[in-house]
Amino acid sequence: MSQPIRTRFAPSPTGFMHVGSARTALFAWLIARQQHGQFILRLEDTDRVRHVEGSAEHLIKSLRALGINYDEGPDVDGPYGPYIQSERLAIYRQWAEKLIETGRAYADPYTPEELEAFRAEARANKQAFLYRHHRPTNPPAWDGTTPLRLKSEPKAYHWHDEVMGDLSSGPEVIDDIVLIKSDGYPTYNFAHIVDDAEMKVSHVIRGQEFLASTPNYLNLYEALGLDRPIFATMPHIMAENGRKKLGKRDGAKDILDYLRDGYLPETLVNFIASLGWNDGTEQEIFSVEELIDKFSLDRVGRSGARFDEKRLEWMNGQHIRNLSTNELAERAVNFWGESAKATSPERQREILELVKDRLKTLADLPLLTEYFFERPAPNWSMVNDNKQLSKLSNDELIGYLELARQKFETVDWDSNNLQIQLNGLLDQTGQKPGILFSLIRLAVSWAPFSPALNDTLAVLGRDETLARLDLAIETGRQL
């Protein structure tokens, strides 16, 4: 054992959790769990303008819903707290003072307008903007009312990234980045480095948007006299239509919305992990335990992936079918229709068993099971629209229904026997299942689809089946 593994997820409370941030969190968590290390949640709330009320709670709720638990965080005490940056201002101040003392930080004397003029100039020259080209020769003492900047030492860097491989950059990207803003809050650039060091974070796992500024972080680590952590940079997840980074404006959905739409947490975890990662085998469906066991950063791909909801839907079906009926019943409680909620858990499970193979999301439940709970109104046009049934006369159809009704009055009412009786009916009438079974199925369900006829009847019960047949016969006669 060398260094203890400590990873973190460090979102800013400026919105909800989408698939991109969820994946970063998931991968950091998987590493920590696999290596028996710690996973930390740190709230990076240093942007007071963009702060969104309730966002932190939303983020925490999302993590919990996905089963991504953290060992240290805003609401979980740990040895390196507080875990909210706005409560750590004194710490940043101390590190900033140290940089001022060593001559590595200075007050920024320019007004925003002057800065903007510098930028415009760079743009006009078709060059990247570099503040250090305008570094003041005699900056005033920093009094906390102006930004504090790093006095950078431009140089080329080479570093290793667990996902991206060996990376390098030239001195031209190194600049005097802002450490503390004029409102007294640290920038992300400064705060996350201080916090990661203080919190003994071993692996910094984050999105690709930070790749370009990594050389500047390297410069800052050196100025602070800190060792660099292990870096792992995740490629972006892209919107389904279009190739840009999946952002909120591009229709990135709230992770909680997927849960509300009837996707299982384990589906989301499996799916998000499979966007850019696989174990090298042809396995597609992974349990969370398997992911913890098999995940590795060096098998994460370097190119961006698109989010394909069709594949998500398929995967959800797979996970639903992997659930026992009891487990499925627990997940389904909030998805039943009104009349279904009123029935017994035993009956719910019985029906769940029948429709399990048909569920893509739990939200499909009401549509798929409605007619079990509420007697449907006969809709004879479904008979007329049926290619085979429409060839028969009404009298013939009613005759078959009456025959079935008669038989059902006395037989043992279980799925197996019902199949035997239905087969007997086939022999008796010399009719094809396409005719006879379709007719009875419609007469008891009036639904475009249902489970196998014998199963449907078994669950419906004899009384209800007979009542529905009576209703169908009566309706047919009136035509």
Next chain:
RNA sequence: GGCCCUAUCGUCUAACGGUUAGGACAUCAGGUUCUCAUCCUGGCAAUCCGGGUUCGAUUCCCGGUAGGGUCACCA
């Protein structure tokens, strides 16, 4: 525009110099004594382009092209 990253079926991806370029989703066609689904079988479908290196390149190198990121007192 500068800098950085990326590039295999429509989509997610496998193949770490030698394969008929594999799997999955989607799609199409069949099968499972009725429907819808599940499940099974099969079909269609890809190495961005151009140079090198090599006996041999999806794979290594260079150049294009395309996409993404970044150049904030946002993270």
